[in-house]
Amino acid sequence: MSDQDREISYAEAVREAIGQAMEADDRVFMLGEDIGVYGGAFGVSGDLFERFGPERVRDTPISELGIVGAAVGAALAGMRPIVEIQFSDFTNQAMDQIVNQAAKIHFMLGGAAEVPMVLRAPLGSGTGAAAQHSQSLEAWFAHVPGLKVVMPATAEDAKGLLLAAIDDPNPVIVLEHKLLYRTSGPVPEEAFRTPLGQTAVRREGADLTIVATGVMVSRALEAAETLARDGVDVSVLDPRTLTPLDIEPILADVSRTGRVLLVQEAPGHVGFTSEIAARIAESPALYRLLAPIRRLSGLDIPIPYAPQLESAAVPQVPDIVEAGLTLIKES
Amino acid sequence: MAHPLSDPATARQALATMWEIRRFEEAVDDLFARGLMHGTMHLSIGQEASPTGVCLALRDDDAITSTHRGHGHCIAKGADLTRMMAELLAKETGYCRGRGGSMHIADVDTGNLGANGIVAGGIPIATGAALAYRLRGDDKVVACFFGDGAVNEGAFHEAVNLGAIWKLPVVYICENNKYGMSFSTEKSMAVENVAEKAAGYGMPGVTVDGNDVAAVYEAMETAVARARSGEGPTLLENVTYRWKGHSKSDKNLYRTRDEISEWQGRDPIVAFETRVVEAGLLGRDDIAAVRDEVVQKLRAAVREANSAPDADPSDLLDSVYASA
Incomplete structure (x- = not known):
């Protein structure tokens, strides 16, 4: 089986991207609720905790505003944080830090600072979780100048777009569809980038x-x-x-x-x-x-x-x- | 990093910083009143001892986060008065090239990670910066300024808890000036002191006279040592008072003239001048010289900022995203 034929799931593709980014760059770390031993609510972080330890795969209390703000501050101070918000609905708890802070800091400060962070969150319906765990709020984020908004639809894009998002010097919201996590497709093993902004x-x-x-x-x-x-x-x-x-x-x-x-x-x-x-x-x-x-x-x-x-x-x-x-x- | 009463040079520095903050804000107040300055601003006249004492206890490479009432924090951390004034005068040479104004001045080179227009907005950010220093093995400390109004925001509680459970190198500094806009702390809190809230997060809480630059320095020095050694944050409450209104819309309907004049009688700068003279650190002529130097410096800053080119709208669209 050649590399091109290898199929992995969308969730595995996200995990592989994070693992490769963390191996390549000490500045990359992850924080979020239950991403440690639990492995993430949707199993995305999986074994990353065992591989990289509790400092870089950082379990947090249930404090969405606090952890997104911590990511903003860490990014300002030179790190490359990846925040996992357990359900994209919960970004509502963190909107000040996403919309008023992360999106605007580079502009407000006249270009003197950058906020290179990624916020990943599952969106969408289809799991019987009802109105507060099933929304698709992508248009909100897309309406805010200063944010980039990514919606990977395949396992390959889940990896390639995430690696590009981690490289990006701006705050990037990556909205992963929860029904896609278990779908599989061909995904190259190397740490490839899929550029943001290509239909x-x-x-x-x-x-x-x-x-x-x-x-x-x-x-x-x-x-x-x-x-x-x-x-x-x-x-x-x-x-x-x-x-x-x-x-x-x-x-x-x-x-x-x-x-x-x-x-x-x-x-x-x-x-x-x-x-x-x-x-x-x-x-x-x-x-x-x-x-x-x-x-x-x-x-x-x-x-x-x-x-x-x-x-x-x-x-x-x-x-x-x-x-x-x-x-x-x-x- | 020396006690403001330890030697003449440090005493002079502390005094000059407080005067720079006072004179900068008086100049801004005057320019605004004469219609020569746009927008709005929040003045910290009367609170100068807090940022001065705090920043005296920091190293140059330590960081701060600031607030909407942040001119004093910027100046105490070493910002350039001309670039600050240029920003408020909507000039291209301002700290934010006219994109931020009074509430968004940052000076990353001097460790100022930014003022903030959202009450409590900087508290999670300061916590994250401290996390970054921890992860990098850097021994820097973050001083996080906020007002009494911020302690009733969720962001305060979430961020202070994160700082505490991770024992991050951050000092949370509440400048308690008694009012969140018009709402007094007597009405907004069921405890007497903000510092009492520290108990809920398992960190020391210290209340000091925020108009006493030496007291602020001493409390901050202890808190910084604790933060830098990995023992975690402290909640430091500097009790102070703003002489001016919250912002330009304030008619002072929520407080009395007597209260304001009582606090004006506790002027932190006058108090410090008296102490340094009594301690024999500076003479009255030294103090007059400091005052005069600051006045000259401010005049030069206003003159230079006024002659700078206006902020240029031509590349606004290219200012939103950083390029790789």
């Missing part, structure tokens, strides 16, 4: 462009297979990083196909795909559209508990297929 073309088709983020990328790819059987040839594009946003490949693909479906798990109202829609509408790609831009988003509701309610709250594969077919019919 990935996951599938190329002639009839319809689907732009999707997070877990919706794999759902869009599955929907594309179904649509192909109906004779609809679909492109699937994954921006991978919301900030910086690489819009050009999206505009080019939309110009080519003339149809675009934007898919996100988060509620549609003022969501990230609203920004993509606006960018398309502001560009010459607008003149190439054969049908209006269409968005498929989570409902504008908190995520409910019951499994049938939870799955009804966010786009599923048949919803994407149906939206795609409707777009074709409209044009």
Whole structure:
């Protein structure tokens, strides 16, 4: 089996990236709740505690604001902290340090200081954890100048984008989808970097462009297979990083196909795909559209508990297929 | 790092620092009143002994974090008065190139990791900087300034606890000036002294007369020694008083003229001048010379800052992210 064929899970890919970064650079350390002996709420930190010890894989009390602030201070003082927030919903407890401090320090101080930190947090629904453990808040972070926002959709990107985020001299929010942790894919063993700000073309088709983020990328790819059987040839594009946003490949693909479906798990109202829609509408790609831009988003509701309610709250594969077919019919 | 009453040179330095803080803020107050300064600012006139005593107990390579009322901290840690004034005057040569203003002055070269516009915002950051020094095996200490208002924020409790459980090299310094904007400490706390809260985190809590620069220095020296030796943080409470309002909107409706004038009678600078003369460290002529030098220094700072180019909007978009 060559390196290229090696498959590991998304969670293992994150762990491998952190391990390689910590081996290569003494400044890199991790802090978060239950990341030590417990191995992380989603098992991501795993054996890192045994490998690197309690100083560099630092268990913390349940103090999100305190630990994110500690990461900001450590980054200001020359370290490269990686904070794990157990559920991205809990970033709400730490918003002052994320939004008022980390995002703005470089700017406010006129460039005199940098905050090279990574905040990793699982987002999304699908685990029956209900409204306070299932949100998709990526648009909030993307709306704040000074933050970079990353949403890896594959195991390979989970590793490559995280290593790039750790190298970055800015605060980077990495939102990992909790349903993806156990999915596997080919991941190179070496410490490769996937640059922030490069949209990935996951599938190329002639009839319809689907732009999707997070877990919706794999759902869009599955929907594309179904649509192909109906004779609809679909492109699937994954921006991978919301900030910086690489819009050009999206505009080019939309110009080519003339149809675009934007898919996100988060509620549609003022969501990230609203920004993509606006960018398309502001560009010459607008003149190439054969049908209006269409968005498929989570409902504008908190995520409910019951499994049938939870799955009804966010786009599923048949919803994407149906939206795609409707777009074709409209044009 | 010497006691302010140990020798004439240190006494002179302490006195000059306090006068620089006083005169800087008077100059700022005057420029603002005459419409020559933009925005808002928070003055610490009356509180000069606290930052001066604290920073005298620090090494040059130790760090501080500061607050919205931070001019004194910056000056005591060694900031350049001209660059500070240029920042407040919205100049390109200011510490933040006009992007931060009064509430965001930092001077990384002198160990000032930054003032902060959010109450208690700097406390977790100071704790993290101390963690960084620990992880690097560096023996630096962080002095974390905040006001009495900050101790009722969650950030204070989370960060102080982290500092305590990890025994980090940080000293938490509450400048208790009696009011969080208009809300008095009698109303905001059910204990008498902020320092009592230290017991909840398993660290020493010390209350001192924050208008006595020698008392502040002595308490700080003990706290710094403890922090540097790995024994962990101390909560130091410097009891003081701000003569001016919270900010420019303050009409002083929440306190009496009598209270203000009573505290003005406890001027930390006058008290220190009396002590150094009584101790035979400086003569009245030395003190007059210090005052005069500071006035000249401030005039030069205002003049130089005024003649600097205005902050330039042309590269604003390139100022948001650091480049690798």
